Amino acid sequence: MSMLTPPGMGGKKYRITGDRYPRMRRPRHRRRIVLTLLATACALGLVGWGTLQLIDVFGGRSGTAQAAQDKKHCPDGGGKTAVRATPAAQKPPAPGTLTVNVFNATQRSGLAKRTADELKKRGFKIGKVGNAPAAYDKKVKGAGILLGPTAAADGPLKVLATQLTGAEQKTDGRKGADLDLIIGDAFKELATPQAAAKSLAVLNRPAQEPARDATC
Numbered sequence: 001m002s003m004l005t006p007p008g009m010g011g012k013k014y015r016i017t018g019d020r021y022p023r024m025r026r027p028r029h030r031r032r033i034v035l036t037l038l039a040t041a042c043a044l045g046l047v048g049w050g051t052l053q054l055i056d057v058f059g060g061r062s063g064t065a066q067a068a069q070d071k072k073h074c075p076d077g078g079g080k081t082a083v084r085a086t087p088a089a090q091k092p093p094a095p096g097t098l099t100v101n102v103f104n105a106t107q108r109s110g111l112a113k114r115t116a117d118e119l120k121k122r123g124f125k126i127g128k129v130g131n132a133p134a135a136y137d138k139k140v141k142g143a144g145i146l147l148g149p150t151a152a153a154d155g156p157l158k159v160l161a162t163q164l165t166g167a168e169q170k171t172d173g174r175k176g177a178d179l180d181l182i183i184g185d186a187f188k189e190l191a192t193p194q195a196a197a198k199s200l201a202v203l204n205r206p207a208q209e210p211a212r213d214a215t216c
Helices: 029-059 061-073 111-120 155-159 193-204
Strands: 080-085 097-103 125-131 144-149 169-174 179-183 208-213
Touching: 029 193, 097 111, 111 125, 111 179, 144 155, 155 169, 155 193
Parallel strands: 097 125, 097 179, 144 169
Antiparallel strands: 080 208, 144 179
């Protein structure tokens, strides 16, 4: 029996014929291992990135970054501005609480009396009426001078100024609260009641001051 005859074939001889031979292929498990490693690396990277995001959120960095971004979008680096009214106690006094002395520094007679009567109609209290003191007599070239104590600069003098357009406002060291209206050469008449009332309304309007809004 030949060596090419398999056992149990009854001694028959077989011969290998043909020109085809078995081909050797690379095992596919190596490629599968490489793909698995790449997929694992990507998964780990995503997990790490997600962990960092959670740390930023709970650690407060996200809020800081958002605040910085919001500040960047604000033109002046701050927030939007709102308005806030000043306290009512800072409003100017009413005309009825002010006493006005009316003096005539011109050569025209009767101006002090007529002006004082008109101011009285508009609610002001009238004190002295007559010629101007020597320091101002014939020396006031403008419409007039409003004179009062230093404390009257931001309130009472402004109220009186609504009645005489173009008047110069001054303060001195007087102890009393009375105001002086000294009529000058350019004086023609007081402001009309309508114009004076409008100016007084603007003066009494609560002053507005900017306040920061936390939305920006």
